[in-house]
Amino acid sequence: MAQSTDADWVSRFADEVIAEAERRAPGKTIVCASGLSPSGPIHLGNLREVMTPHLVADEIRRRGHDAVHIISWDDYDRFRKVPAGIDPSWAEHIGKPLTSVPAPAGSEYPNWAEHFKAPMIAALAELGVEFRGISQTEMYTSGAYREQILLAMRERNTIDTVLDRYRTKKPAKVSADEDEAAAAEGSGAAGEDDGKAAAGYFPYKPYCSVCERDLTTVTAYDEASTELAYTCQCGHSETVKLSEHNRGKLVWKVDWPMRWAYEGVVFEPSGVDHSSPGSSFQVGGQIVGEVFGGKQPIGPMYAFVGISGMAKMSSSKGGVPTAADALQIMEAPLLRWLYARRKPNQSFKIAFDQEIQRTYDEWDVLTRKVTEGTANEADTSSYGRAAGTATGPLPVTPRPLPYRTLASIVDITTGQDEQTLRILRDLDPADPITSLDEARPRLDLAQHWITTQVPADQRTQVREEADKELLDSLGDTQRESLRLLAEGLDEHWSLDGLTTLVYGVPKIQAGLPADTKPTPELKVAQRNFFALLYTLLVSRDTGPRLPTLLLAVGADRVRRLLGQ
Incomplete structure (x- = not known):
């Protein structure tokens, strides 16, 4: 079996999960889980909810064990609010299951949930993430959880007692943004009520059969007949038989531990807010054992993922990058690496600005070191997890130029x-x-x-004509530098050659050999020379790396713009 290192968090968790699975159910498939709510764009912060168990499940499979990564689509959650950029009239659907809300205007998908699930599913396929998706709409409306619901209703006093231990405790600081809070709480809804009502405690909340919303209050329940009475804010009242009713769901703090037991989940990460008293994970750890006869998964709390140049991500603000957005500007192995190289409790940023170039440089250096066998063990491990999965390598660019x-x-x-x-x-x-x-x-x-x-x-705009006014104002030293560059273009016409040339012209003018290490004075001369070239070529004192710029402009046009 592979030995974990302190730096290799994936191996360390795989060790723990395999050992825990053997204690719980020897020889059975090891279940790692994620939960995603398709209430809006599933952003790069949510992707950590998926990548953490994916990497662990993949490592377990690499070791020859049978493991499955399940993703519960919380598409039976209520529609909470209309995201930025969506027609405000969608507010009439607040309170309905996400699968009962129409998709945004112009969408090809049948409902809101499917519209936001689709790009994530496509992105996960590109990222090499194998999973078994579970629609909570399908599970609840098919009656798959009927026995669990009836059990929860029978044990509602026990559940109420567990919840009551935390109701009076001071909650952790809550994000001002509801979507951020929901993401932090894991795969369900952070702010959802826990089932407490004037008529008693009821962990089941029906969706109204008339308005389809969850603006309902349970008023009575008969355990023998399973008859449940409820009223809705729309004015409708009804009595249903819970043994037959399929249009409702357990409240989140009961729903999550129910699923742990139902699926036999051994590993599942959770958001940072789970360190707070009364969090879904903490409460669920007690409910899963006392009510459902299961065990709480092991798993880390994960930190937020940010975007360089942007505030902490929240899908309600609109324009928040998703995995699909990231895969339009970076290769799948690179995106995987960003999640694999950091421990889950370490926050990090994904660059959509100029920093992406430095990120790619780091990746290329690592690739070279791994290929040469000079990378350390932790970096080699994170690279291997990024470059492929247990089923094989991910596609790469044949000639990965910078x-x-x-x-x-x-x-x-x-x-x-x-x-x-x-x-x-x-x-x-x-x-x-x-x-x-x-x-x-x-x-x-x-x-x-x-x-x-x-x-x-x-953006870089190469000049069409030479700047004659600037050229006419140059002194003899500057004119000589332009002449030396122009004369050396043909001989040095490659990326490496032009690099040598542009750094070498100030050395030649100073009477120094080409291999002279730059002194402070020489560096000043080089910077001034570079600024002059940029100004003459692109009318700014900075721009793309000069060797690349010269190659792109072409030797003849460079000479013309430099007045040579």
Whole structure:
């Protein structure tokens, strides 16, 4: 069996889960679980709810054990509020199950839940996440949980006693944003009432048969006949037989532990707010044993995931990046790596701004070290979990050129294939790229990043004509630097060659050998030279890396813009 290291959190949890599963039910399939509510865009913070058990379940499978990763789609949760950007008239559906709410206007999907599940399911497939999806709408409306519901109603006093231990305790600080609070509480609803009513405690909440909403209050229950009476704020009153009724659900703090027992969950992570008194996870740990005869899963609390340049994620604010959004600008192994390399209790940010270039640089360095056998054990493990799963490797770009180089090229060429291929060929004349497909999908992802994430005023616009006024104002030293560069273009026409050239011109002017280590004075001269080149080429004093920019502009046009 693989031995875990302190830094390799996945192996450590796999050790614990395998041992726990053997204590509970030797030889049975090990169940790891996630829960997602398709109440809106399922963002990159929610993805941690999936990636944590995925990585652990995958490690367990790599070791030859039978493991399944289930994702409970909480699509039978109530529709809480209308997200930003949606027609306000959808407020009439608040209180209905998510599967009974119409999809946003123009959607191809039959309801709200399916509309938001679909892109997540597609993204998980691309990420190599194998799972068994469980629709809670299907489970509840099919009567699959009938015995569990009747049991909960019989044991409602026991449940009420457990909950009562925490009702008077001071709650943890609650997020001002309801969606953030719900995400922190795990796979269900954070702020949902726990079933306490004037007529007593009832852990089951029916959806009204007239208005379909959960604005109902249970007024009586007869255990012998299972007749349950309820009233709704819409004015409807009704008595149903719970032994036959399939239009309602257990309140969240009872529903979650019921499912732990029903599915035999051994491992499931939870949000950071579970450290608070009365949290769903803490209360559920008692209810699952005292009522349902099961055991609470083991699993870590996970920290939030942020986006560089954005506040903590909340789907209610609109425009929050999802896994599908991330996969339009980064390859699946890279996105997996961001979750695999950090322990669940460590927060981290995913870059949609310029930082994505540095993230890709780190990934490429790690790839090289792993290939050479020089990476340490923890980095090698996180790389292996990112690059593939127990079933095999994930697709990669055949020629993974630096992301920042590709981004600069497509920025300058505005995605013109012929010009892009010319520049890619010139990057390494000794081993030229002969087809854009060799650089895909990374090339296309870099292009999408440039066109969707880089503001127009930060895009590179190469000058059409030389800046004659600036050229005429230059002194002899500056003119000489431009001449030296122009004369050396043909001889140095590759990425490495042009790098040597642009750094070397100030050295030549200072009478220094090309291999001279830069002094503070030389660095100043280089910076001034670079600023001059940028100004003459793109009318700004900064821009893409100069060697890449020169390749993209082309030698003849560079000479013209430099007045040579």
